[in-house]
Amino acid sequence: MTQQQPIAVLGGGSFGTAFANLLAENGQRVRQWMRDEEQAEAIRTRRENPNYLKGVRIHDGVEPTTDLAATLAECEMIFVAVPSSALRKVLDGRSEELAGKMLVSLTKGIEAQSFKLMSQVLEEIAPKSRIAVISGPNLAREIAEHELTATVVASEDDDLCAQVQDALHGRTFRVYASGDRFGVELGGALKNVYAIIAGMAAALGMGENTKGMLITRALAEMTRFAVQLGANPMTFLGLAGVGDLIVTCSSPKSRNYQVGFALGEGLTLEDAVARMGETAEGVNTLKVLKAKADELQVYMPLVAGLNAILFGGRTLEQVIGALMSGEPKTDVDFIPTTGF
Ligand SMILES: NC(=O)C1=CN([C@@H]2O[C@H](COP(=O)(O)OP(=O)(O)OC[C@H]3O[C@@H](n4cnc5c(N)ncnc54)[C@H](OP(=O)(O)O)[C@@H]3O)[C@@H](O)[C@H]2O)C=CC1
Numbered sequence: 511m512t513q514q515q516p517i518a519v520l521g522g523g524s525f526g527t528a529f530a531n532l533l534a535e536n537g538q539r540v541r542q543w544m545r546d547e548e549q550a551e552a553i554r555t556r557r558e559n560p561n562y563l564k565g566v567r568i569h570d571g572v573e574p575t576t577d578l579a580a581t582l583a584e585c586e587m588i589f590v591a592v593p594s595s596a597l598r599k600v601l602d603g604r605s606e607e608l609a610g611k612m613l614v615s616l617t618k619g620i621e622a623q624s625f626k627l628m629s630q631v632l633e634e635i636a637p638k639s640r641i642a643v644i645s646g647p648n649l650a651r652e653i654a655e656h657e658l659t660a661t662v663v664a665s666e667d668d669d670l671c672a673q674v675q676d677a678l679h680g681r682t683f684r685v686y687a688s689g690d691r692f693g694v695e696l697g698g699a700l701k702n703v704y705a706i707i708a709g710m711a712a713a714l715g716m717g718e719n720t721k722g723m724l725i726t727r728a729l730a731e732m733t734r735f736a737v738q739l740g741a742n743p744m745t746f747l748g749l750a751g752v753g754d755l756i757v758t759c760s761s762p763k764s765r766n767y768q769v770g771f772a773l774g775e776g777l778t779l780e781d782a783v784a785r786m787g788e789t790a791e792g793v794n795t796l797k798v799l800k801a802k803a804d805e806l807q808v809y810m811p812l813v814a815g816l817n818a819i820l821f822g823g824r825t826l827e828q829v830i831g832a833l834m835s836g837e838p839k840t841d842v843d844f845i846p847t848t849g850f
C-alpha cells in the first residue's frame with residue numbers, strides 16, 4: 511500500500527498553525543513550512559508553537575520544517591498562509607517546482623503596487639499550477655479550539671474545490687464551494703479595513719445601533735467597490751462577504767479590530783500595530799484601496815474617513831461629524847438589478 515502523500519502549509523503564524531492542525535486532525539500528514547528553525551525545533555520538541563496560538567497543542571501529524579524546496583517537492587496540495595507582504599518573496603522563482611500542484615491561498619490581502627489579489631500573484635508566479643482561495647469567518651484561534659466553523663473554497667476548477675473540501679471537512683469545520691474566486695478573495699481582503707473602524711468605534715463605546723449601521727454600510731461600500739471591479743455582488747451576501755465582515759467587525763480576537771481599538775484609545779498607528787504584534791492586513795489594504803477607489807471614483811466614505819484619520823491628520827470626531835452630516839442617500843444602492 512502506498513503511503514498517503516503529505517499536504518503542505520506554508521507559514522508558521524496563527525493561521526498556518528490552525529490549518530496545519532485542522533488537516534492533521536483529519537488524518538492528513540502535514541508539512542508546516544516556516545522560516546525560523548528555532549521555532550520549528552520548539553514545535554518538534556514541545557508540540558506547541560512558541561510564538562502563535564499559545565496553549566494550542568500541535569497534532570503529532572504536523573511536521574514543522576524550514577526546507578521549502580523539499581516541502582514543495584513532496585506535496586501536491588499546498589496551502590499558503592504567509593502575509594500578503596511576503597507571499598511573492600516566498601514563492602518567486604519556483605514556477606517549475608509548483609507546476610501542476612494545487613495551490614490554495616489563505617492570505618487576505620492585496621499587493622501594494624499591482625492591486626493584485628494573492629491568487630492572482632500565485633497565477634503569475636506559477637502559471638502551470640491549479641489555484642484556489644479559502645476565505646470566510648475564520649478566526650484562527652477559534653478554528654484551533656474547535657468552535658464550529660464554516661469557510662468557502664473558491665476556484666474555477668471544480669475538482670480542486672472538491673479535493674480541498676475533502677481534505678478539510680471535519681467534525682467542527684465545514685467547507686462550502688464557490689466558482690467566484692475573485693469575489694470570495696476580495697471580500698476577505700476588504701473586510702479587514704472595516705474591522706479597524708469597528709475596533710475604533712468599540713474603544714469609543716459605540717452602541718449596538720452604531721455597530722449595526724457600521725457593518726451594514728461597510729457591506730454596502732465594499733460591494734459597491736467590488737461591483738465596479740466586475741465582481742458578482744451576490745458573493746458578498748455569503749460567508750466570505752457578510753459572514754467575515756460580521757465576525758471581524760465584532761470580535762476582539764480579530765487583529766485588525768485590535769489595531770482599531772488601540773487607535774481608538776489614542777495610540778499612534780505604529781504603537782497600535784506594535785502592541786498587537788501579529789499581522790493586521792487592513793492597514794496596507796486601506797492604502798491601496800483608497801488609491802484604487804479614487805482612481806475608479808467609487809464612493810467609499812468609510813475608507814476615506816479612516817484614511818483621513820490615519821494618514822491625513824483628521825480626528826475621529828471630525829470624520830464622524832462629516833459622515834453623519836453627509837447628503838441623504840438610498841439604502842441598498844449597490845446591487846445592480848440586471849446583469850447577474
Ligand atoms: N489569523 C487569522 O485568524 C486569520 C488569518 N488570515 C490570513 O492569513 C495570513 C497570515 O496571517 P497569520 O498567520 O494570522 O499571521 P501571523 O502574524 O500570525 O503570522 C505570520 C507568519 O508569517 C511569517 N512570515 C512573515 N514574513 C515572512 C517571510 N518573508 N517569509 C516567511 N514567512 C514570513 C511569520 O514568520 P515569523 O514568525 O518568523 O515572523 C509568521 O509565521 C494573513 O493574510 C491573514 O489575513 C486569514 C484568516 C484568519
Ligand SMILES: O=C(CO)COP(=O)(O)O
Pocket residue numbers: 618646647648649650702705754757758763764765766767789790791
Ligand atoms: O480573517 C480573519 C477572520 O476571518 C482574521 O482577522 P484578523 O486578521 O483581523 O485577525
